[in-house]
Amino acid sequence: MAGLVLDGKAYSRELEAELQERVAKLKRKSGDADPPILATILVGSDPASATYVRMKGNACRRVGMESLAVELPEQTTTAELLAQIDALNANPRVRGILLQHPVPSQIDERACFDRIALDKDVDGVTSLGFGRMALGEPAYGSATPAGIMRLLRHYQIEIQGREAVVVGRSPILGKPMAMMLLGANATVTICHSRTRNLPEIVRRAEILIGAVGRPEFIRADWIRDGAVVVDAGYHPGGVGDIELGPVIERCSAYTPVPGGVGPMTIATLIAQTVEAAERATR
Ligand code: NAP
Numbered sequence: 284m285a286g287l288v289l290d291g292k293a294y295s296r297e298l299e300a301e302l303q304e305r306v307a308k309l310k311r312k313s314g315d316a317d318p319p320i321l322a323t324i325l326v327g328s329d330p331a332s333a334t335y336v337r338m339k340g341n342a343c344r345r346v347g348m349e350s351l352a353v354e355l356p357e358q359t360t361t362a363e364l365l366a367q368i369d370a371l372n373a374n375p376r377v378r379g380i381l382l383q384h385p386v387p388s389q390i391d392e393r394a395c396f397d398r399i400a401l402d403k404d405v406d407g408v409t410s411l412g413f414g415r416m417a418l419g420e421p422a423y424g425s426a427t428p429a430g431i432m433r434l435l436r437h438y439q440i441e442i443q444g445r446e447a448v449v450v451g452r453s454p455i456l457g458k459p460m461a462m463m464l465l466g467a468n469a470t471v472t473i474c475h476s477r478t479r480n481l482p483e484i485v486r487r488a489e490i491l492i493g494a495v496g497r498p499e500f501i502r503a504d505w506i507r508d509g510a511v512v513v514d515a516g517y518h519p520g521g522v523g524d525i526e527l528g529p530v531i532e533r534c535s536a537y538t539p540v541p542g543g544v545g546p547m548t549i550a551t552l553i554a555q556t557v558e559a560a561e562r563a564t565r
Pocket of ligand 1: 427450451452453454456477494495515524544545
């Protein structure tokens with residue numbers, strides 16, 4: 284029997300409907316004059332990044348929020364980007380700030396992420412936010428892994444005590460993913476480019492997270508029967524980081540590509556912005 288589809292597209296629609304109501308309530312409270320704003324910052328003209336930022340802006344409008352799109356040229360310096368972030372931190376109508384990753388190489392991305400005020404770090408990219416999340420303290424988690432956790436919880440996937448393997452250790456995906464699974468009491472292994480015997484380790488996974496950035500890099504025959512298969516990747520041709528086709532019939536659950544993790548990332552970003560707005564007006 285085919286594995287359960289962890290349908291991020293359908294669930295993100297449900298979440299958006301709920302968020303729409305919460306935004307309407309916030310607007311009523313402020314006399315309709317003050318819809319919460321998510322500020323997005325795009326540096327340079329990478330077409331994929333531009334698409335992601337546009338999709339996030341569209342999602343804001345769907346739930347009744349505003350988005351403020353800051354677009355900066357490719358040659359922007361760290362100091363210039365920091366100044367933009369300072370201005371958004373100081374703008375009381377801006378409830379959340381998203382700096383689209385990656386930024387051009389001359390920019391110190393970490394310094395810029397860390398300049399985002401903690402209460403506006405709705406994409407969970409600051410060092411302090413990561414640290415608080417890892418310690419189990421209240422913080423907005425990095426949107427992609429936080430979206431994956433929401434999806435797993437929605438489908439009541441058991442996490443506690445299970446062997447989870449995360450392939451990838453980037454600051455916005457693999458590492459926070461591992462910490463969130465650990466926080467939910469999984470036994471977690473993190474793999475990366477220097478990992479030896481990757482197929483053997485992947486074979487242990489009861490919950491497998493693919494976050495490598497290479498099309499179908501994780502092969503179907505590495506994956507054990509009954510695994511929960513979560514694929515964060517998306518590549519031209521509609522494939523992810525995991526060779527999914529042969530696994531669908533023998534896994535217990537899987538995220539489709541597209542329509543799994545991607546929509547959950549956006550819905551989580553918006554949900555965390557709404558939460559930030561609610562906290563700010565409490
Ligand atoms: P990244 O920064 O490029 O990180 C890739 C990770 O994979 C690194 O930790 C790297 O290890 C590891 N890796 C590379 N080659 C490997 C190998 N041969 N064996 C084992 N591990 C290897 O990518 P990312 O930003 O985390 O993104 C990962 C994937 O998720 C991409 O497909 C991306 O498109 C997708 N993504 C999706 C969303 C969404 O909203 N759906 C958001 C963000 C990313 P080292 O650390 O050793 O280099």
